[in-house]
Each structure stands twice: as structure tokens, then as C-alpha cells.
Amino acid sequence: MDRRSFIRKAGATGAGAAAATAALAAPAIAQSNPKITWRMTSSFPKSLDTIYGGAEVLSKMLSEATHGNFQIQVFAAGELVPGLQAADAVTAGTVEAAHTVCYYFWGKDPTWALGSDVPFALNARGRNAWQYHGGGIDLFNTFLAKQGLFGLPGGNTGTQMGxxxxxxxxxxxxxxxxxxxxxxxxxxxxxxxxxxxxxxxxxxxxxxxxxxxxxxxxxxxxxxxxxxxxxxxxxxxxxxxxxxxGPTVHFLFSKEKYEALPAAYKSLLHTACQAEDADMLQKYDYLNTKAIKSLVANGAxxxxxxxxxxxxxxxxxxxxxxxxxxxxxxxxxxxxxxxxFRKEAYLWDQVAEYNFDTFMMIQQRAGKL
The missing domain is CATH 3.40.190.10 (Periplasmic binding protein-like II)
Structure with a gap:
């Protein structure tokens, strides 16, 4: 075989192999990174931009990380269903997801409230420690599974005012x-x-x-x-x-729809929800410092x-x-x-954090900060 003939045949073989590889790779990529569009109903109006905005932050993260293939459309309270029916809408299959506070549904079963907050439970850091490392997420999901739901923490306001x-x-x-x-x-x-x-x-x-x-x-x-x-x-x-x-705001998903997600999307969803969980608390910690001074200046x-x-x-x-x-x-x-966990958490809190914070608060009152 002469050299030119060999090159022509090799080129044809290479092109055929590349086409075959592309034909095999395309379906594999499509299967692992499919186009999915969900609807999420919020329990909050758009005017509560920090809480409501948490769902929009999640939607943006998922879309950007998947080049637009995993989309969640967010609807404010009342646009699809009333805010206090958000979880019911997911269970009924009206929407695939909800962004809500689970104590809204305690009338159905008081266990719902434990997923969010109850009097004298934990502060935000303690609750997140229990949820992410003390088995709290799994325990609550055992309960949510009975409602056809899967839930992940999706925000926290920190200790609220009385x-x-x-x-x-x-x-x-x-x-x-x-x-x-x-x-x-x-x-x-x-x-x-x-x-x-x-x-x-x-x-x-x-x-x-x-x-x-x-x-x-x-x-x-x-x-x-x-x-x-x-x-x-x-x-x-x-x-x-x-x-x-330390009230947790939840993302609730249809258990059936969640379990049907590719493994990569499940992993991404967990990561994005945890990121929003932290982000909401950080926003409130920043915004409340300014608002409390403004309220007092206006007569509170x-x-x-x-x-x-x-x-x-x-x-x-x-x-x-x-x-x-x-x-x-x-x-x-x-x-x-x-x-x-609460007993151990507040024991530890008294050792380092409490003493550091107390000292710094004294300095603040003395005008030294």
C-alpha cells in the first residue's frame, strides 16, 4: 500500500470513529444532564425580598451550574396557590417544589413544626449543626416521606424579635x-x-x-x-x-420527582440548598444591624x-x-x-463563643469598637 492511500484510508477510519464516538457520547450526556423544568410555589410575597428571594437564588444557581438545563420557575404566594397551601400543592402534584416554613402546617401534625422551629429549641447555628451533622435532616425526611415529600433546609432568619x-x-x-x-x-x-x-x-x-x-x-x-x-x-x-x-425555611420537593433526578442533579440540589441556607442567614445578619438603628430612630x-x-x-x-x-x-x-443535642450545644456555647461575644459587647457599649 502506498503512503497516500494509507493516509486516505486512515483518515476515513478516523472520521468514522469520531462520528461513532459522538453518536455514543451525545445520548450519554443527554441522559446525565437532561433538560428539566420544575415549578416552585413560595409561601412568601415578593415584598419579603430576603425570604422570598431565597427561592430565586436557588433557581439561579441551578440554572447556571447546568447551562440552563435544570430550571426551577418560582411563583410568589398566591400566584399559583395561597402561601399556606404550598406543601399541599407539592403533595397533590400541582407543583414539583415549594419554599416555605414547615410550622405553617403544624395543625395537620405538630411534627411539622419541629422541621422549622418551636419555642426554646436551638439558635440558628445549633439548628444547622443538628440538621447537617446530628441527623436532623434525615429524621425530618422520614416524617416528610409519609407526605410524599423530600425536604432540604433553605434559609434561616436567626433569632427573631418578640x-x-x-x-x-x-x-x-x-x-x-x-x-x-x-x-x-x-x-x-x-x-x-x-x-x-x-x-x-x-x-x-x-x-x-x-x-x-x-x-x-x-x-x-x-x-x-x-x-x-x-x-x-x-x-x-x-x-x-x-x-x-433559629427557624429553618425549607425547600420541599416531590419525593417522586426528586428520586428521579440524575445523581449529579441531586448532588447539585443539595449543595445549592445548603448554600442558600447559609446565604439567607448572612443577609439577615447584615441587614438587621442597619434596620434596628433605623427603627429606634423612628420611635421604636x-x-x-x-x-x-x-x-x-x-x-x-x-x-x-x-x-x-x-x-x-x-x-x-x-x-x-x-x-x-440542645443540652450539649449550650454547654459548649458557654465556653468560648459566649465569653468572646460578651467581652466584645462590653467594648461596643464602651464605645471602643
């Missing part, structure tokens, strides 16, 4: 008969002290406070609260919101709950948990896990 009050609250006696807009699970605990919980949508809270229909209202914290103008009609701003020491009167009130509420919460554990095995399993 709310806005039209008058000062100095003793436990002052809580009796007080009409307060407060989340359902926390309201159940506070009922034991005579408080009268009220369930109101965000847009209804200000006029109810202004007219005196309610006496107090809790929302989130300085950044979100300032937008609603509560300080104009209920100037006493109490802290801490002991019912939400910062007041701590007394130790008497905190202790009475702590005891009431423990009684509530004992009642629920006696009749609900799912609740008992998860709450006992939280309690076991």
Missing part, C-alpha cells in the same frame, strides 16, 4: 387576655399563660393594631418589620422571640422580656412537649433528638 406591643408587658399577669398575632404552634404554648393567639395575614396586621383589634403582633425581625411600619401603632418592641430561636422602644416571663413560657413549652410526645411517636422521636 414582637410589637401597644403597651408594656412587665409580668406574666400582663399576658392574660392579650390578643396577639402569633404563629400557631407558639400560640398554643402561650395560651397556657392566658394569651389569646390571633391568626392574621401580613397585610391585615397593621390595621388590626391601629384599630386595637389586637394588642400585639410578632413578625420576623428588624429588616422585615420595618417595612410594615408597626412602630407607628405599637411602639414597644420586645425581644427575644423565644419561639423562633426596645424592651427585653423579663426573666419571669421567659421562665414561665419555658415551663409552659415543656408541658406542651410532654403532652405531644405522649400521643405522637413522630414528634417524640425528633424532639428527643433536638433536646439531646
Amino acid at each position: 414582637g410589637w406591643f401597644r403597651k408594656e408587658i412587665n409580668t406574666v399577669e400582663d399576658l392574660k387576655g392579650l390578643k396577639m398575632r402569633i404563629g400557631g404552634f407558639a400560640g398554643k404554648v402561650m395560651e397556657k399563660l392566658g394569651l389569646v393567639p390571633q391568626q392574621l395575614a401580613g397585610g391585615d396586621v397593621y390595621p388590626a393594631l391601629e384599630k386595637g383589634t389586637i394588642d400585639a403582633a410578632e413578625w420576623v425581625g428588624p429588616y422585615d418589620d420595618e417595612k410594615l411600619g408597626f412602630y407607628k401603632v405599637a411602639p414597644y418592641y420586645y425581644y427575644p422571640g423565644f419561639w423562633e430561636g 422602644k426596645l424592651k427585653p422580656f423579663s426573666q419571669e416571663i421567659l421562665s414561665a413560657c419555658f415551663d409552659a413549652a415543656n408541658k406542651t412537649y410532654d403532652e405531644m410526645m405522649a400521643s405522637n411517636a413522630d414528634f417524640k422521636t425528633i424532639w428527643e433528638s433536638i433536646v439531646a
